[in-house]
Amino acid sequence: MPLLTEEHLRWIGTSDPPTTVEVSRRDIVKYATATEQRQERYLRGDEAPPMFVFNLFSELPTVEGLRRDGLAARRQQGPSLPLKRVMAGGTSVEVHRPIRPGDVLTATRTLVGLTEKQGRSGPLIFSEYRTVIVDADGRPVMEENQTGIAR
Amino acid sequence: MSDPNGQATSPEPESPPEEPRTLASPPPIGELRVGDQLPTRSHTPTNVSLFMYNAAVWNHHRIHYDEAYTTQVEGHPGIVIDGPLQGDWITQVVLNWIGPQDELVRFAYTNRVAAHLGETLTSGGRVAAIDIAASLVELELFVVNEQGAVTTPGSATVFLAG
Numbered sequence: 001m002p003l004l005t006e007e008h009l010r011w012i013g014t015s016d017p018p019t020t021v022e023v024s025r026r027d028i029v030k031y032a033t034a035t036e037q038r039q040e041r042y043l044r045g046d047e048a049p050p051m052f053v054f055n056l057f058s059e060l061p062t063v064e065g066l067r068r069d070g071l072a073a074r075r076q077q078g079p080s081l082p083l084k085r086v087m088a089g090g091t092s093v094e095v096h097r098p099i100r101p102g103d104v105l106t107a108t109r110t111l112v113g114l115t116e117k118q119g120r121s122g123p124l125i126f127s128e129y130r131t132v133i134v135d136a137d138g139r140p141v142m143e144e145n146q147t148g149i150a151r
Numbered sequence: 152m153s154d155p156n157g158q159a160t161s162p163e164p165e166s167p168p169e170e171p172r173t174l175a176s177p178p179p180i181g182e183l184r185v186g187d188q189l190p191t192r193s194h195t196p197t198n199v200s201l202f203m204y205n206a207a208v209w210n211h212h213r214i215h216y217d218e219a220y221t222t223q224v225e226g227h228p229g230i231v232i233d234g235p236l237q238g239d240w241i242t243q244v245v246l247n248w249i250g251p252q253d254e255l256v257r258f259a260y261t262n263r264v265a266a267h268l269g270e271t272l273t274s275g276g277r278v279a280a281i282d283i284a285a286s287l288v289e290l291e292l293f294v295v296n297e298q299g300a301v302t303t304p305g306s307a308t309v310f311l312a313g
Contacts, residue, residue, distance in 0.1 A: 034203035035239045038247050050255065051239040055208040070213035088234060092259035
């Protein structure tokens with residue numbers, strides 16, 4: 001009896017609403033300092049280290065909108081999976097060009113795959129999301145593929 | 152473990168060619184060998200450095216700063232070192248190795264084993280494959296804990312301009 005139904009699989013190919021962020025030099029410097037970068041171009045904020053994009057496009061919830069664990073109480077868009085314990089799988093990133101201060105970046109996240117596998121300790125559902133980041137001219141900046149594993 | 156200062160060690164003339172060597176920066180691609188190692192770096196996050204990281208990426212998840220909550224409510228052995236921070240260290244192994252004209256074109260990482268405040272983690276890598284015609288090098292990367300367990304395996308593709 002498969003766990004994934006037609007209703008779940010219909011979500012494949014759907015995207016979250018795009019999110020746009022303007023990159024500031026000061027934010028790059030904060031990130032570069034906190035991660036103890038060694039390249040001057042990052043520490044001066046001339047260019048952002050590639051992992052600067054982590055969480056860059058996430059919603060900024062209000063304090064009263066937070067749960068007890070400190071995370072946002074918002075409902076995730078996407079299929080409601082029958083397995084609830086979600087772990088991060090792998091992250092894979094293609095870098096098309098460096099991010100610089102003043103860049104206006106738009107990220108769009110799309111569910112590209114939903115597969116079910118039989119693990120040793122029970123069934124697993126793999127959700128694959130692709131996030132495409134483009135600049136103000138629509139040119140590609142970065143593409144991230146991320147797998148979530150529900151069990 | 153290779154030289155922690157990240158200095159290139161030139162092999163003795165009599166040493167066998169397959170002996171791994173650590174290179175502070177990439178040589179011309181024709182001189183690079185599969186198995187060549189990138190310099191290692193140790194990371195010991197502190198309460199303050201972890202706070203700075205989570206503030207910079209605007210991550211307010213309590214398991215990264217509230218020890219009582221993290222251990223007593225969520226049952227972790229200590230404050231959790233962020234997985235994406237270790238992903239950043241994976242990229243830094245490469246970015247601090249390549250030259251200004253070289254490019255990191257792809258990278259990947261997976262957070263496999265949890266790491267906690269108080270641990271010292273070591274990042275590093277080795278050359279996994281070389282495509283001289285395309286000037287591309289595949290790297291195998293890691294973050295390892297003091298017990299020798301790889302907390303975050305990774306990989307990258309770099310374009311070597313030189």
